[in-house]
Amino acid sequence: MTSLNRAGRSIYLLFFVGIIAISFSSIFVRWSTADVAVIAMYRLFLTNLLMLPFVWKFRHEMMRLNFRQWALLLASGVMLALHFLLWMGSLRLTSVASSTVILALEPILILAGSVWLFKAKINRMMIIGMGIALLGSIIIGAGDFQLAGTALRGDILSLLGTIAVAVHMLLGQFLRAGLSAFSYNFWVFFVAACTLAVYNLVNGHPFGGYAASEWGIFLLLAIVPTIFGHYLFNWLLQYMNATTVSMGVLGEPVFSSLLAWMLLGESLNGLQMSAGVVIIFGVWIFIRYGKTKPQPIPSDAPLAGKGPVEPTVV
Known part of the structure; x- marks a missing residue:
């Protein structure tokens, strides 16, 4: 087996891990009784706290950003905050299946943006693969879509959150060309957390007084769907394009619906x-026949078994 094949398999394995990780997000949000803006804020602040032991190694790069990089980081962070606020809010109004299936629009939005901004090339098999995955996503959520009451508001929030995360991913592809995954993730998560903190302050949401179980949920959100999910996907932008990485979201309705069936008692039929x-x-x-294949992992990357383990790989 060549080193390139091994690298490709490692990338696909990490991609799958990311899909499983983000699928837990909706479950943890449903378990919490705190306001979704508070949940998202502490989710991101705790993620940054977990990353602090690794800050020193990247201190020079993190503080030597130019004006354009700071501007894009600010925009990317605000978009990520909007995504969490809107999508997590939708989970309080509609079912997990309905909310996550709307996220299936993300790859289409990112594909359109990639063709426009990056002149990305697509082929017929990629379009067929995306179409098949979208069809499956629609079937999963079809039984839960409602066109009235709170469910409709929840679906609209999920759609707006999907647009926000698509913009966040496209900005990330710009930034990741000149930044390490650690620097990019740390600053983007920090900007998003601060944006949510301002939102909570303006709306009078309490910053403390939560039960230990709530803090446990905040921590689980930081570790599982954020570090093992969003963080990992952002790291994969170095080896896969944004459209391919975003295809991972199409697997979320599958595992989120299974988890909601097992843990929340939501219906799931054959x-x-x-x-x-x-x-x-x-x-x-889509991934097998995509024109953009995973790039080989550099020899100094943790997956190659050399050098210190960086949090971008967790």
């Missing part, structure tokens, strides 16, 4: 489970 297989097949076609 048709929806079959649709999950369709989604995974579509994602596989």
Whole structure:
């Protein structure tokens, strides 16, 4: 087996880990009784806290950003904050299946943006793979879509949150060309957390007084879907384009719906489970036949077994 093949398999494995990790996000949010803006704020601040032991190694790069990089980081962080605020808010108004299936629009938005901004090339098999995955996503959420009351408001919030995260990912592809994953993630998460802190302050949301179980949920959100999910996806932008990375979100309805069925008692029928297989097949076609293949992992990367383990790989 060549080193390139090993690197490609490692990338795909990490990609799968990221999909599983982000699927837990909706479950943790449902378990919490705190305001979603507070949940998102502490989720990101705790992520930054977990990253602090590694800051020293990247201190020079983190403080030597130019005006354009700072501006893009600010915009990317604000978009990430909006995504968390809107999408997490949707989970209080509609089902996990409905909310996560709307996120399936993210790859289409990012693909359109990549073609426009990066002149990305697409082929017929990529479009077929995306279409198959989208069809499976629609089947999963179809039984839960409601066109009235709080469910409709929840679906609209999820759609707006999807647009926000698509912009965040496209800005990330610009920034990751000249920044390490650690520097990019640390500053983007910090900007997003501060944005949410201002929002909470303006709206009078309490910053303390939460039960130990709530702090446990905040910490779980920081570790599982943020570090093992968003952080990992941002790291993968170094080896995969934004459209391919965003395809991971199409796997989220599958695992989120399964978790919601097991842990929250939400309904899941045989048709929806079959649709999950369709989604995974579509994602596989998109990645397998995409024109942009994973780049080989450099020799000094932690996956190569050399050098210190950096949090960007966790």
